Amino acid sequence: DTGVSQDPRHKITKRGQNVTFRCDPISEHNRLYWYRQTLGQGPEFLTYFQNEAQLEKSRLLSDRFSAERPKGSFSTLEIQRTEQGDSAMYLCAHGLAGVRSGELFFGEGSRLTVL
Amino acid sequence: AQSVTQLGSHVSVSEGALVLLRCNYSSSVPPYLFWYVQYPNQGLQLLLKYTSAATLVKGINGFEAEFKKSETSFHLTKPSAHMSDAAEYFCAVSDRGTGGFKTIFGAGTRLFVKA
Numbered sequence: 166d167t168g169v170s171q172d173p174r175h176k177i178t179k180r181g182q183n184v185t186f187r188c189d190p191i192s193e194h195n196r197l198y199w200y201r202q203t204l205g206q207g208p209e210f211l212t213y214f215q216n217e218a219q220l221e222k223s224r225l226l227s228d229r230f231s232a233e234r235p236k237g238s239f240s241t242l243e244i245q246r247t248e249q250g251d252s253a254m255y256l257c258a259h260g261l262a263g264v265r266s267g268e269l270f271f272g273e274g275s276r277l278t279v280l
Numbered sequence: 281a282q283s284v285t286q287l288g289s290h291v292s293v294s295e296g297a298l299v300l301l302r303c304n305y306s307s308s309v310p311p312y313l314f315w316y317v318q319y320p321n322q323g324l325q326l327l328l329k330y331t332s333a334a335t336l337v338k339g340i341n342g343f344e345a346e347f348k349k350s351e352t353s354f355h356l357t358k359p360s361a362h363m364s365d366a367a368e369y370f371c372a373v374s375d376r377g378t379g380g381f382k383t384i385f386g387a388g389t390r391l392f393v394k395a
Contacts, residue, residue, distance in 0.1 A: 196381065221382065271325070
């Protein structure tokens with residue numbers, strides 16, 4: 166158990182619909198990350214939070230994507246007007262800030278299929 | 281910018297044979313380096329990490345990796361493959377200078393183990 170819960174695990178939607186994914190880390194790790202993974206590829210960094218502050222966003226994150234982390238606890242990733250190219254596994258991970266840490270603890274992911 | 285290159289998208293070994301998965305990195309500062317494993321339909325799990333202590337790092341399930349600065353490599357090895365090692369393996373680099381805040385993954389190597 167990595168201490169990261171993601172919901173839903175699977176989402177099938179039609180092109181143009183909005184979807185929202187939720188990530189609940191159950192520890193006090195103050196860094197939270199979103200990654201996207203497509204078939205046969207490694208996870209691609211999307212964005213990360215330190216507490217409630219969103220500190221960096223990848224260029225992969227178009228204006229249709231928005232992420233929030235209110236109160237520095239759970240996080241949501243919303244995709245508006247989904248496109249077929251958004252089909253992927255969306256991974257949430259948390260990590261502890263500090264010089265000696267760097268490893269990430271991943272959830273099992275939310276798989277999105279856009280028809 | 282940091283980057284990781286994994287040589288070989290697929291590696292096949294016989295049960296009991298040596299496992300060698302190759303990883304080369306590029307980093308402008310001394311890196312944190314990681315190997316993660318992903319079993320089917322599961323999230324990524326940390327195998328081992330290098331954080332500037334011993335250059336030979338031992339991880340879970342009998343895996344180890346050696347950091348070679350001169351070769352910018354961090355290859356993963358296991359003396360004797362087991363059927364349960366069949367999975368996808370990801371090498372990753374994290375920027376030490378900013379406290380490991382962003383981790384970049386390689387494209388992955390899928391390990392097949394033949395009986």
